[in-house]
Amino acid sequence: MRMNRLGSSDLIVSEIGLGCMSLGTEETKAIGLIHEALDRGVNFLDTADLYDAGTNEEIVGKAIKGRRDQVILATKVGNRRIPGQEGWSWDPSKAYILSAVKDSLRRLGTDYIDLYQLHGGTIEDPIDDTIEAFEQLKKEGVIREYGISSIRPNVIREYVSRSSIVSVMNQYSIVDRRGEEAAFPLLQEQRISVIARGPLASGALAANREPAKGVLDYELDELRELRRKLQELETPKRSLTQLAIRYSLAHPAVAVAIPGARSREQLLQNLAAADVSELSAEEVEMIRRFSKANQYTVHR
Secondary structure, eight states: OEEOOTSSSSSSEEEBBBEGGGOOOOOHOOOOOOOHHHTTTOEEEEOTGGGGGGGGHHHHHTTTTOOOOOEEEEEOOOEEEESSSOOOOEEOHHHHHHHHHHHHHHHHHOOOOEEEEEOOOOSSSSSHHHHHHHHHHHHHHHHHEEEEEEEEHHHHHHHHHHOOOOEEEOBBBBTOOOHHHHHHHHHHHTTOOOEEEOTTTTTTTTOOOOOOSSSSTOOOOHHHHHHHHGGGGGGBBBHHHHHHHHHHHHTTTTEEOOOOOOSHHHHHHEEEEEEEEGOOOHHHHHHHSSSSSOOSOOOO
């Protein structure tokens, strides 16, 4: 497994991590998947306090018990659940972040978080207040580094100019190339790494799966046609799944891709992308010709 530096930090991450959101709540199965990923070279695990109302963090915490030193642990904050109410509200305030991190530490069974991420954000947020919270936690040693999870170029620019974020988690795949146009050049210039989530677009780009609906700018027929064209680049050793993950990793701003997995078969398919060759410049260009150069139309 190739290892990459996250931004300009001391965090060294496996190029393929594990997005833990889709692991589910069947504890034995989920822990088994995490252990298999770690045994196969993954060291970056991404969760959030929002996933399954905190249960996901608890499962991750149990899985890494006794192996904490092998893991770069990332979680997220900002979505606040109100006791007795359905859903959650957005709260990026300093007071809430300083409070919520304690609950995440307890659920994860650790006394520090490697990468603490704001789980969203808008341009109307009290951004300086949010940054103060992360900087305080970093100074106290509660977190090692911080970043944001955002697809909004206007929010990304604010954090780039006003904070010391080391990463931006961004939805990025062959069918969602918006970051290439609006965010990635700036992040690459500032030595801030992209964490590519959704490289398989919720299964739309997974091998041996027939898509049932369109995604983003693709109607179902367009998605099927794109998959047909991409199959021209498949080889006996490189499936569509691995091709899609390697595309997300091909951008120089990306340090780690974090596909999710609901089964051992999916996990092994994803991790096999580490064992296939990187895409050539010609292959990347061909994929870009096949696909749409999506652009942001809001949050610019």
